[in-house]
Amino acid sequence: MIRPVPSRRHTIADDLRRQIVTGHFKAGERLPSEAQLATRYEVSTPTLRSALALLQAEGLVEKIHGSGNFVRHPLRRxxxxxxxxxxxxxxxxxxxxxxxxxxxxxxxxxxxxxxxxxxxxxxxxxxxxxxxxxxxxxxxxxxxxxxxxxxxxxxxxxxxxxxxxxxxxxxxxxxxxxxxxxxxxxxxxxxxxxxxxxxxxxxxxxxxxxxxxxxxxxxxxxxxxxxxxxxxxxxxxxxxxxxxx
The missing domain is CATH 3.40.1410.10 (Chorismate lyase-like)
Known part of the structure; x- marks a missing residue:
């Protein structure tokens, strides 16, 4: 069976998720800017933002207007x-x-x-x-x-x-x-x-x-x-x- 090739946004989200889970990016820490991340992953800014949106939807990342994207502290229900x-x-x-x-x-x-x-x-x-x-x-x-x-x-x-x-x-x-x-x-x-x-x-x-x-x-x-x-x-x-x- 042929497995679908992951999209770029999912590949980027997987890599950032791994870095958050392993502690490379710690809770409360600001991620590199969207421009820096887009350059690092060699994608357009919209694609990078789409990847970050996946992590935001999971509650791993929060975007603070005017400040950037931050690793969210563990969520309490x-x-x-x-x-x-x-x-x-x-x-x-x-x-x-x-x-x-x-x-x-x-x-x-x-x-x-x-x-x-x-x-x-x-x-x-x-x-x-x-x-x-x-x-x-x-x-x-x-x-x-x-x-x-x-x-x-x-x-x-x-x-x-x-x-x-x-x-x-x-x-x-x-x-x-x-x-x-x-x-x-x-x-x-x-x-x-x-x-x-x-x-x-x-x-x-x-x-x-x-x-x-x-x-x-x-x-x-x-x-x-x-x-x-x-x-x-x-x-x-x-x-x-x-x-x-």
Whole structure:
């Protein structure tokens, strides 16, 4: 049987992978520039970038815009826990993720108008949240809350206390809907999360409503697919609870 000849990008990726696995290139180390690697392997820059994209998709290499390609530290899986009163994610070891939050006042536009059932231009507050494990970004979330439910001093809260404070300010929740899908990242998401544009992400859309049916929070979460799981736990009614009802 005739075996297919490996393409140049696969040959280059195999060689770089071997050098990473054997420790020639160490975790956190910057790889030679793309121009240097293209010259070394005698290929065009697009072919070299295609080879690097294979390693980025495997989680071995991350590209930092303006800085270059770096050997990624060993990935730790993160788990998104759904079904609760607030979006929550943790590492496989249970260690909390470090958050950075940027707060902005915005006006509702599509698709938020349909998602939250509010008129175009309705005042919202956006919380742009980026979670880190060490220096490596792990997840991106955009949380939108009607502006009348946000206290004036909320921006002064620490990122760790933000979720708790938001939960205290809003009315009791009557329903939480979460939609999970897999898709390719947008160019902005790929840059922020330092992942390949060919790596699938978990996209989670979460809308919380109160007893009146008003959407009091909408969260759009993006998690890299090479290190993320989503866990949803259901509690079926027991016979005892059903008989009481």
């Amino acid at each position: 993160i788990t998104y826990v759904g079904g609760g009163a607030a979006p929550y994610a943790h590492t496989a070891t249970g260690a909390p993720l470090r958050l950075t939050v940027r707060t902005t006042n915005v006006q509702a536009q599509d698709p938020l108008t349909a998602l939250m059932h509010v008129p175009f231009g309705s005042p919202l507050t956006e919380f742009h949240c980026l979670s880190h494990q060490g220096k490596s970004p792990q997840g991106l979330a955009r949380i939108y809350v009607p502006r009348d439910l946000v206290a004036a001093d909320l921006a002064e809260e620490s990122p760790e206390a933000l979720t708790t404070r938001l939960a205290a300010l809003r009315p009791p929740l009557a329903e939480v809907q979460e939609r999970l899908s897999a898709r390719l990242p947008t160019p902005e998401e790929a840059t922020v999360l330092r992942i390949s544009s060919s790596l699938a992400v978990l996209s989670i859309t979460r809308v919380a409503t109160d007893a009146t049916g008003r959407a009091v929070e909408a969260a759009l979460l993006v998690l890299p697919g090479d290190r993320s799981d989503a866990l949803f736990t259901a509690h079926p009614p027991t016979k005892e609870r059903t008989s009481k009802e």
